[in-house]
Amino acid sequence: MKMLKTNFGALVWFEVLYKLLAAVSLYPLILFLLNFSIEKAGLNYLTNTNLQEFLGNPLSIAMIVFIVTVIVIYSLFELVVLTICYEMSHNGEKTNVITLIITGIKRLWRVLRPESIFLFLLVLAAAVLFDLPFTSSLVSMTALSDYMSLFWGNHHFFYIAAIIVEIIILYLISFSLFSVHYLIIENRKFTDSLKASRNLVRGETIQNAFHIAVWFLFLFTVLAVVYACFNIAAAYTVKFVWPPDAQVAAFLSAARIITQIMTIIIYAVFTPLAYLMISSIFYAQKESRKEPLVSVIHPRSGKKMNKWLAALLALVLIVSVVLNFDVINLSLQSSVLRNIQLVRIPTITAHRGSSVEAPENTLSAIQKAADELADYAEIDVRATKDNIVVLLHDDSLKRTTGVDKKIWDITYEETQKLDVGSWLSDKYFEERIPTLDEIIKFSDGKIMLNIEIKTSEYNPNLEESVVRIIQDNHFEDKCIISTFSYPVLARIKAMDPDIRTGIIMNVAFADYLNLSNVDFYSLNAQFLTRDQVEKLHILGYEVYAWNVVNSVTAKRVMNMGVDSIITSDTLMSKEIVYTASANWLVLKITEFIFGKTDVEQSGITNIFLPYW
Numbered sequence: 001m002k003m004l005k006t007n008f009g010a011l012v013w014f015e016v017l018y019k020l021l022a023a024v025s026l027y028p029l030i031l032f033l034l035n036f037s038i039e040k041a042g043l044n045y046l047t048n049t050n051l052q053e054f055l056g057n058p059l060s061i062a063m064i065v066f067i068v069t070v071i072v073i074y075s076l077f078e079l080v081v082l083t084i085c086y087e088m089s090h091n092g093e094k095t096n097v098i099t100l101i102i103t104g105i106k107r108l109w110r111v112l113r114p115e116s117i118f119l120f121l122l123v124l125a126a127a128v129l130f131d132l133p134f135t136s137s138l139v140s141m142t143a144l145s146d147y148m149s150l151f152w153g154n155h156h157f158f159y160i161a162a163i164i165v166e167i168i169i170l171y172l173i174s175f176s177l178f179s180v181h182y183l184i185i186e187n188r189k190f191t192d193s194l195k196a197s198r199n200l201v202r203g204e205t206i207q208n209a210f211h212i213a214v215w216f217l218f219l220f221t222v223l224a225v226v227y228a229c230f231n232i233a234a235a236y237t238v239k240f241v242w243p244p245d246a247q248v249a250a251f252l253s254a255a256r257i258i259t260q261i262m263t264i265i266i267y268a269v270f271t272p273l274a275y276l277m278i279s280s281i282f283y284a285q286k287e288s289r290k291e292p293l294v295s296v297i298h299p300r301s302g303k304k305m306n307k308w309l310a311a312l313l314a315l316v317l318i319v320s321v322v323l324n325f326d327v328i329n330l331s332l333q334s335s336v337l338r339n340i341q342l343v344r345i346p347t348i349t350a351h352r353g354s355s356v357e358a359p360e361n362t363l364s365a366i367q368k369a370a371d372e373l374a375d376y377a378e379i380d381v382r383a384t385k386d387n388i389v390v391l392l393h394d395d396s397l398k399r400t401t402g403v404d405k406k407i408w409d410i411t412y413e414e415t416q417k418l419d420v421g422s423w424l425s426d427k428y429f430e431e432r433i434p435t436l437d438e439i440i441k442f443s444d445g446k447i448m449l450n451i452e453i454k455t456s457e458y459n460p461n462l463e464e465s466v467v468r469i470i471q472d473n474h475f476e477d478k479c480i481i482s483t484f485s486y487p488v489l490a491r492i493k494a495m496d497p498d499i500r501t502g503i504i505m506n507v508a509f510a511d512y513l514n515l516s517n518v519d520f521y522s523l524n525a526q527f528l529t530r531d532q533v534e535k536l537h538i539l540g541y542e543v544y545a546w547n548v549v550n551s552v553t554a555k556r557v558m559n560m561g562v563d564s565i566i567t568s569d570t571l572m573s574k575e576i577v578y579t580a581s582a583n584w585l586v587l588k589i590t591e592f593i594f595g596k597t598d599v600e601q602s603g604i605t606n607i608f609l610p611y612w
Helices: 002-006 008-040 051-055 058-090 097-111 114-130 132-142 144-152 156-175 179-185 190-201 205-241 244-288 307-334 363-371 436-443 462-472 486-495 530-538 551-560 570-581 584-594
Strands: 347-351 376-383 389-391 448-453 479-483 500-505 520-524 542-548 564-567
Touching: 002 008, 002 058, 002 244, 008 058, 008 097, 008 244, 051 058, 058 097, 058 179, 058 244, 097 179, 156 190, 179 190, 190 244, 205 244, 205 584, 244 570, 244 584, 347 363, 347 570, 363 376, 363 436, 376 436, 376 462, 389 436, 389 462, 436 448, 436 462, 448 462, 462 479, 462 486, 479 486, 479 520, 486 500, 500 542, 530 542, 542 551, 551 564, 551 570, 564 570
Parallel strands: 347 376, 347 564, 376 448, 448 479, 479 500, 500 520, 520 542, 542 564
Antiparallel strands: 376 389
């Protein structure tokens, strides 16, 4: 532990800054290159069905190779700095993060020699070992283990063969385990470093493997316990605070956030702690074999950083944190992640608000949808006699108020005398028809809106009024507009091309594809097919499924890869969607604290990857 304690502060500074800065530079670069290669392959949306076409493009292969190279250099620099840090700590020398970074850059430049081309393969293999969080995230994102299960089925021979191959690869890596140390510390050539590493581990391979396995198991256990504690605390908080019917959905939502936070923590701590064991074994075996250590690392370093330099680093840290939130938000909202089916989960849209628990298209229904953690509330809008835009599904008031009049035949003031809630329950006796302006102001910061325009010859300017209300409230980025009428969408786009619009269809026939002025298709789930979803995705459109009335339909459309599920049962759909991305540990905590539920493990990926 001496190597960890001596320069612990410098090590923490480096890891936090390096991972944060990499996230705001490396991460967007990879997304940009991936998005660029998708476009050049003539695709709008990357799915498992057109993956072969994507990989068949030479530019795609070149971009993948370049991306891998960038990742290898990123990983190599971290290993270089860690090697320098642990070498100085082993010698009892204090250092700081600036000295580590400057020395690391100098050593990296000298390591990247033409004869060290095989170093890239070594670092790539080592990244699998030292960056297990990254590797497991990649496996989870691509659902690789689910594909293996699908193709291999119950043929255990394939699984056994895969394990044997993995053991052989790890065994071969073990001989080159200390090559980076010889490269960095003693400035040897790559081939000499390989020979020296092979000589150092000769006769100690099994013992080294045991020590590394025990250390990794210890790290996994500690991180798993911390992760479990966070989730258990969240589960009990939800149990005491949230309404009983929404507790499971609320916990699964919280568990996703906890998983994301824990992933960041693991990324920050796993590599330096894993590499600490490798370095410890290196020095121990050098000493036991009485092999001299000729170090070329002699950085000039004071024990303390200048106050101004420390302040600058703190500023960089703050800016990096802010930029990380911006980058993640931007990537989720508008970048390539929205075009890769495997890494997305559908949003949940509460139909007419939470219309099972509260009267449809009311403030109570919107509030209930927000309480149930729906992403969107779908609402219907019409206009009164005096052209006030209000929420109402039917053109007649009879079903929800008992008054047999059309909405365009009465004024807004008259609507406020009508009860639209007691038809569902007496506790909603005071519920009134809300205006769109009122609902937007109420929803801002709580939930986004899917505004369905109900067209009528009696309200020819309804869409203009809706757009004006949205613009007046600066709500353009927090809502979408949908309708059955395509001409209405064209007029909306002419008024404000930035508002996202969608066409609603019951059954899609003939030439319904490639409609301009359309950003998404809202299709009846009862008639929706996987072929339709894939075609629309390939053309670059999002697909929303409405009329999702039960769990069977929700699971079916989710497995089709739809982008949003429009349902009256928000909690049911929320649980199904979030269960698909929940891991084994989260599901066990759910069952233990909330009792037996319908939540089940949907695939084998997260069984093998317990907490990231």
